[in-house]
Amino acid sequence: MRTRLTELLGIEFPLVAFSHCRDVVAAVTNAGGFGVLGAVAYSPARLDRELSWIDEQVRGRPYGVDVLLPGRVDAAAADPAARLGEAIPDAHRDFVAHLMRKYDVGRPDIWPPDGGAWAPPTTAAGRAADEAGRRVTAAGAMGLVDVALKHPVRLIASALGPPPPEMVDRARSAGVPVAALVGTVEHARRQVAAGADVVVAQGTEAGGHTGEISTMVLVPQVVDAVAPVPVLAAGGVASGRQMAAAIALGAEGVWCGSVWLTTEEAETPPVVRDKLLAATSLDTVRSRCRTGKPARQLKSAWTEEWDEATESPGPLPMPLQMLLAEPALARVVRAAEAGGEGARDLANYFVGQVVGQMNQVRPAREVVYAIVSEYVEAVARLSRLSG
Amino acid sequence: MRTRLTELLGIEFPLVAFSHCRDVVAAVTNAGGFGVLGAVAYSPARLDRELSWIDEQVRGRPYGVDVLLPGRVDAAAADPAARLGEAIPDAHRDFVAHLMRKYDVGRPDIWPPDGGAWAPPTTAAGRAADEAGRRVTAAGAMGLVDVALKHPVRLIASALGPPPPEMVDRARSAGVPVAALVGTVEHARRQVAAGADVVVAQGTEAGGHTGEISTMVLVPQVVDAVAPVPVLAAGGVASGRQMAAAIALGAEGVWCGSVWLTTEEAETPPVVRDKLLAATSLDTVRSRCRTGKPARQLKSAWTEEWDEATESPGPLPMPLQMLLAEPALARVVRAAEAGGEGARDLANYFVGQVVGQMNQVRPAREVVYAIVSEYVEAVARLSRLSG
Structure with a gap:
């Protein structure tokens, strides 16, 4: 499958896997997708070690790194003496x-x-x-980005606010595109103006920090607003049918997070994993109670x-x-x-409404293959129905 | 385009238009879609007149009627003397x-x-x-269904609770399939057990009475849970790309409501219509403040x-x-x-998050044609990208 995203990222199939776990990142990249490591939990030194491990596992196959950059943080975070x-x-x-x-x-x-x-x-x-x-301030995030750029990363992703000019400049100098996560059309325009090369349009059903507009409604509006910048769809995507739907909406690929939490490679604690496996799609809530910003998580x-x-x-x-x-x-x-x-x-964890579909523990590689194969079937069914 | 839905309803293109306005119902039916008149606002006598008018306009082309049947109402409504x-x-x-x-x-x-x-x-x-x-009680709704079945309707749809056995029996005797709107997998199973021939899986982004789960997440789960019963997708569908996405999710057609509110035929008061045209997808809220049950509407x-x-x-x-x-x-x-x-x-009105896409007043027929043509393009793009 070929989209501008597969060209830009150097992958076979435009399936991006966000995870805080290096094993998931490596497994998805090695299966033909594109792993993105969430870096916010790591110190720069620790991130360096995690990425070196990934480098060994993926042997040149492409992966990326994600940082968290809220537009607004508590004043104390901006004061290095506080x-x-x-x-x-x-x-x-x-x-x-x-x-x-x-x-x-x-x-x-x-x-x-x-x-x-x-x-x-x-x-x-x-x-x-x-x-x-302080890792969620521009200075803190730049520390992580500098570490990432010493590794052969193929994408720097920035969640919450627009990427600061410094981040865009350094990534560009290194020839690495910058992706930005958005939940509204206005934010998408702002992110592109700030230099984002890829927009991740994330619907309210997504796990973690998320807005109010559903993927179905958000993606086509963002695609139209930022064209020709390529858009990845996020939120509600954990199967091949959902991936086909996302591409039908105008996206050039998908960004999935929740589905990896119940893979064999994930470091999800067993007690949380079991709650995820048992949960239905009604069992999540968008709440500020873990990070201070609205983030979807298990009730x-x-x-x-x-x-x-x-x-x-x-x-x-x-x-x-x-x-x-x-x-x-x-x-x-x-x-x-x-x-x-x-x-x-x-006990709970960040997860999207797709938690209702996550009913078994599988290797991440198998999840990738299942998505690819169901995607192909869904596209074939659509063509067949439409004569 | 052929799905079991197009066969069942006798239509060319599985696009169902829900509207409280007879002009919209007739226009969509005459354009090759399937209009469904929301009957709850009408007395049986008035409904009879509206349907006679539609019969004259559509001259045998298929349409349906929708009633509202909450699982639970205030006790006073069940007491005819109250x-x-x-x-x-x-x-x-x-x-x-x-x-x-x-x-x-x-x-x-x-x-x-x-x-x-x-x-x-x-x-x-x-x-x-x-x-x-009392029209939202089983007895009240049956009065409306009895009127509908005297007309050549091709579908009785029931929103909120499961259709009562009496309704299913009378519709079946008349050879008319029954559709039921649902917002969860559990409700879908219950509706099929109660005799629904078609399930309308409606995501939280929909206008009017709606649940919490997004269309992207809900539809595949409902399709799998009720197979082989055909599923229509509702919520977030107002364009051909969104319709293609809904079919990719496994639906056999779509149910749209909001998009008709800004058509020329709609009786939407100009002041409300102008608010709808100006609104973005962030300007809706799911609230009990109009009907007592959670219904998405303009803030x-x-x-x-x-x-x-x-x-x-x-x-x-x-x-x-x-x-x-x-x-x-x-x-x-x-x-x-x-x-x-x-x-x-x-002033406000029931409307889904797609209100952000509703930026011009057009004839309902043109909306149908635009959806058909964009649908065809979206399916072609999907096939092309997938090689």
Whole structure:
């Protein structure tokens, strides 16, 4: 199959796989798709190691890297002297500590034994939290991009806000195209004006940070608005029929994230994986309660408490909510894996409405082949029906 | 183009047009599609007249009728002796009266001059309201179906709950298939068990009563769950590319509603039509504030006041919210047409996210032809890209 995307990325089949797990990235790339590693969870040094591992696995086959660049973050994140942990209000720390007690989870190791739900700034955990929070600023993301560009990446993708001019310049100098994720036509226009070479139009049904407009409605409008810039469709795509639908809408390829979470290669904790396998398409919610920006995820006691409990203080802006939530949710998963029922109720993860289709654990390679083969069938059926 | 749907309905192209306006139904049917008249707004006698008019226009070409059958309604609606207007609490009447004052709309004619926002039961308006409210019960809907079956209709469609056995029996005896609208896989299975011959899988992006799952995600799951029952895709379909996408997902045709609202034939009041033409895909909301059940509609001061104002008493169950809202919103439209700015802010209508694509007024026939021609192009592009 040939589209401008397959030419640009040097691939056989325009199936892009977003994952935080290097094994998934390598497996999809080696199966003829295009893996993109979500880099936001990594320090620059760690990212360098992950990409070196991928380089060894894929031996020249193309892959990419994704960074998170919100248009707006909490002011503390922009101030290199600020201690981000200290910007988290007491009410929020207390609420998380209350949840940990209520659901019998125990306290994350990085919290001070006598105090609230945070990592004290003078500890290693506090410094790591500061650094993690700053990775969603332009300066932090550039650190990751610089590492990526030392590797043979074929795409830099930027989620949330427009890529800063510096990022576009450095990627261009390295001959690497820049992709930008968007949820509205206006954002698509803004991203192209900022220099995006590829637009990923992502519908509300997608997992993770996402807008309100469905893929079916969004993709054709974005295709028309940014032509001739090529568009990848994201959100609701986890099968060959859905991929054929996305291409019918005018996209030149697809960007899938959720479907890899239940592959053999994914590092999804078993307790979360089992919840994903059991969930229906009604079991997700778009909530600010993990990162501070609306992100679709599995409904759980965590989303219910933050979004509905009367004592909830409401989510903090990005990146503070991430800094508050992630250590707590990591502890939740550990407690759930150890058999804690309350912890199991709290555990969740970013996933799209396609979770209702994810009913078995398969190698990522098999998922790629299944999508290719169902895609071919869907196109053949469409041609046949249309005489 | 041939699918089981085109065979079943006796049409050339599996494009079903839902409209409350007989002119749209006739125009689409005469252009080779299949018009379906939404009957819930009509008394049986009025429906009979509308269908006779359609019969004259379409001269044997096929069309259908749609009724609304919620699984659950307010208890008063099931009691033939109850006065529905009296079941509306004072707080709700007062809130609507407050909105009418706040936005300078004036009082609907059917409200008592000295009292709250309702039609007194002893007046003709009160009796008409009682009857309108009962049209969404099984008995009320059967009255409409009986009228429809005296005409050469080729489809009875039922929205919200499963069609009652009586309806399926009478339609079957008349040789007329029954279609049922669904928003989840579970509902689809229930509707087929209740005797539906066709399932309309409707995504959250659709206008009017709608669920939470997007078309992209819902349609393939419903197709697999009810096979070999044919599925129409609804929600997010207003162009040929979107129709091709829907067929790629496994549907055998599409059901479109919103796109007809800005056709020349539609009776959409000009003030509402202009708001639809100006709206983007971000300007809709799924709210209970017009009917008591979640229905996607244009955001307006009406939806904001009901859903966000601290003094809002929250929506009533169906059909009480309809009985309260519809006379008020009819008055709002009259005031808006007369130039009232507050009324213009309140005015809205049921519409899907495709409203962002609806940017010009065209004859319904031209919309059908544009969809057919873009559909053919989209399928050709898909075949070409796939080699």
